[in-house]
Amino acid sequence: MPSKGESAPKPRLEADQVLSVRGLSIAYSTRRGPVQAVRDVSFDLRKGETLAIIGESGSGKTTLAVSLIRLSPRTARITKGHILFRKDDDTIDVASLPDSDLREFRWSECAMVFQAALNSFNPVISIWEQFLDTARAHGMTDAKEVRARSGELLGLVNLDPERVLRAYPHELSGGMKQRVLIALSLLLKPSIIILDEPTTALDILTQRAIIDLLRKLREQLGFSMIFISHDLSLAAELADRVLTMYAGTVVERASVKDLFYRPRHPYSMGLLRAVPRVSGALGSVVSIAGSPPDLIHLPEGCTYNPRCPFVIDECKLKEPELVAVDTPQHDARCIRWKHVAELLGKEEAVVAEKMAAAT
């Protein structure tokens, strides 16, 4: 234990880590009392990796994402934990970075793409001016250089720079706005891009184009991505790893295949079963009973226990730890995960038997 006044040893990231969030908790102060929006969240992001954070509204996923670049509203406070970013060969803790250093860090190291539907643009200035403003705010002052770079980026996102730079936000379709926002996020060559619901409110064909675009850019430019979505299929398309959040905390952390084919937390399993499919058998689709908890008055024990089909008395005593299941790279916050595995295994066996009987 370090004694008072002596600082703990400075945490360092491994060579291929670009971000490590450790034990992060965030609270909002409200009139009804403090809201624990994010509780003890930890995860790592490697170079070139894509992480999806999934969960329902109120699960804390957006609070978590905006806190990574310290853009949270004033009422939010990081109460615990570290947000470690790799900068060149150094490690910086964004959780304790002074405000004066934040601006340099934002956008140049880590950029955020907000939902285009939520109008992230200034409506009264042209797209060119949006690029120029962003560049200037981050110390890129040569207009010629900004022009060249924005032209190049708009080309990368399959837009015609001549036409788009002159346009005002209202002249662009939802899909075009989302492309411009993605191009804008790449302006200062960040190593990480955070996307908040990047395809929500877009039409199907536009969604497909944005997904394919993100995949192409990731390959060409090698950045890491974190995206937040309530849309599981987007995670299935793009993610390498997935975090499931519930009531402000991580309930499952797994590779995309483990999460979709071998979920071990009842909530992840419930979410997967609540989504109807377009291809293959319709199967049984069921909603999760009940609704997410009030974050001010969290249920005793496991926060999911009032909705959980696997609940036993022990679940109501204390919140379970995030423990390794199946493999060391797969964690779930559930004392009943073996029962989830058993149920899914049995169902698989039944399906296999039916298929064998049919042939």
Added chain:
Amino acid sequence: MTVSGDITVPGKPLIELVGVTRAFKTPGGSIKAVDGVSLALGQSEAMCLVGESGCGKTTTGRLLAGLLRPTSGQLLFEGKDVWTTKGDELARFRRSVQLVHQDPYASLNPIRTVYQTISAPLFRHKKARDRRSAVSIATDLLQRVGLTPPADFLVKYPHQLSGGQRQRVSIARALSVDPRVIVADEAVSMVDVSIRISLLNLLLALRDEFRVTIVLITHDLAVARYFARRGRIGVMYLGRVVELGASELVVGDPAHPYSAALVAAIPEADPTLTRSKERVELRSAEVPSLLRLPSGCTFHPRCPLFEEGLCDVQVPTLLPIPDGRQVACHVAARERAPAAELLGVR
């Protein structure tokens, strides 16, 4: 009555759009949001209208609900032209067709309790005479839509309810006047994934219980497939219905190249499947403006099956193909094969 599989297309429609066009004036000129749409719905049918934004599905829903007057064409209810009826008969139509809106945060009056919201139409349509009977009917309705115990919900204001609960209140309000048809416009799009299915199931249960016809308007083909699994799906593009038929056929083996492109583009919640799906490459990503619609088939500038001199010249009409579906595509109709087969994305 024609029957394909276990899908029943009723012989005598309850509500019907006959060659309906609806134009709107915009600063850029007149646009046809809906162009020559004919749709017939039978009693207790569950049907979905799908398409992307601007395809006219919401306008079609509003035309069905009698909230917009057709520029040309007719809306028939029980065989009678709604827009020529008056008085009691018109009032009966108004009661019979109810709309459930997309946004549960905007469609309920924030300063009215659930009781006030549900009782207003009861008094308006003289279904309740006094407070006591209104409370009793409202209690019953809340029970039906799964808001229990009803007494707790009657006194609540919208801000005290979740999105899903608000949508249930909207459904209860629609049911309060014993409708024959419910038009639900994107009724589940704004609620959390985890509870969407329960809302769809509620609508389906109400259809079975009250024999009400439900038209669900959605941009989500997976939702459409689930909801209309024993019914039909209509796919709209730029104001026209381009494909209409049994849900499993439209989603499983799309006949129109536009439907095929939609199905192929949808991301699925299965990593291996979704990353290996066959794509339909469109010739252009740009959606034409309703102000300057392409000649002939309006999909031709984007269509992978485009044939010069045919598709850009003649407007295709909805024609039946052998499996009982209707499709507005020259090529699919001539080849007597669904586009999915012609494009190799079956």
